Amino acid sequence: MFIILVYDVNEKRVNKVLKTCRKYLNWVQNSVLEGDISDANLKKLKIELSHIINKKEDSVIFYLLRTTKYSKREIMGLEKGGENMFI
Amino acid sequence: MFIILVYDVNEKRVNKVLKTCRKYLNWVQNSVLEGDISDANLKKLKIELSHIINKKEDSVIFYLLRTTKYSKREIMGLEKGGENMFI
Numbered sequence: 001m002f003i004i005l006v007y008d009v010n011e012k013r014v015n016k017v018l019k020t021c022r023k024y025l026n027w028v029q030n031s032v033l034e035g036d037i038s039d040a041n042l043k044k045l046k047i048e049l050s051h052i053i054n055k056k057e058d059s060v061i062f063y064l065l066r067t068t069k070y071s072k073r074e075i076m077g078l079e080k081g082g083e084n085m086f087i
Numbered sequence: 088m089f090i091i092l093v094y095d096v097n098e099k100r101v102n103k104v105l106k107t108c109r110k111y112l113n114w115v116q117n118s119v120l121e122g123d124i125s126d127a128n129l130k131k132l133k134i135e136l137s138h139i140i141n142k143k144e145d146s147v148i149f150y151l152l153r154t155t156k157y158s159k160r161e162i163m164g165l166e167k168g169g170e171n172m173f174i
């Protein structure tokens with residue numbers, strides 16, 4: 001599965017959230033990561049994040065794409081992230 | 088078409104970028120918007136943004152989904168945005 005993860009968390013928790021997401025996904029842009037991930041790893045990622053974030057203050061959104069066949073990514077301006085796995 | 092737009096722009100231009108994106112899309116979270124958009128409006132949005140951003144400093148990513156049939160969105164924590172058009 002391909003996922004796009006965007007987070008909006010309190011400054012105090014940004015580093016921990018980012019570090020955790022990076023174990024499973026590629027950093028794309030400020031507070032955005034993406035990548036292919038297995039169901040098992042997605043589950044792990046969610047559990048780890050749920051221990052870090054404050055659910056009353058923070059927000060993490062997962063866009064889950066079963067296939068990228070019907071999707072594409074376009075960038076305007078700088079390409080900040082390193083890897084480009086999206087077609 | 089359904090799009091997810093994420094921006095990472097210099098503070099000086101954030102307000103203008105956000106205001107422009109909001110004309111066409113729904114705000115979801117800090118620097119993330121999404122929504123259904125026609126090809127014509129997407130073209131307009133891109134032209135407007137290209138006049139605002141500095142392509143050497145800023146980055147705007149468009150994830151274009153021809154269908155949302157194979158995608159879903161999951162939120163952990165707060166749901167910050169108002170409208171929820173994603174299934």
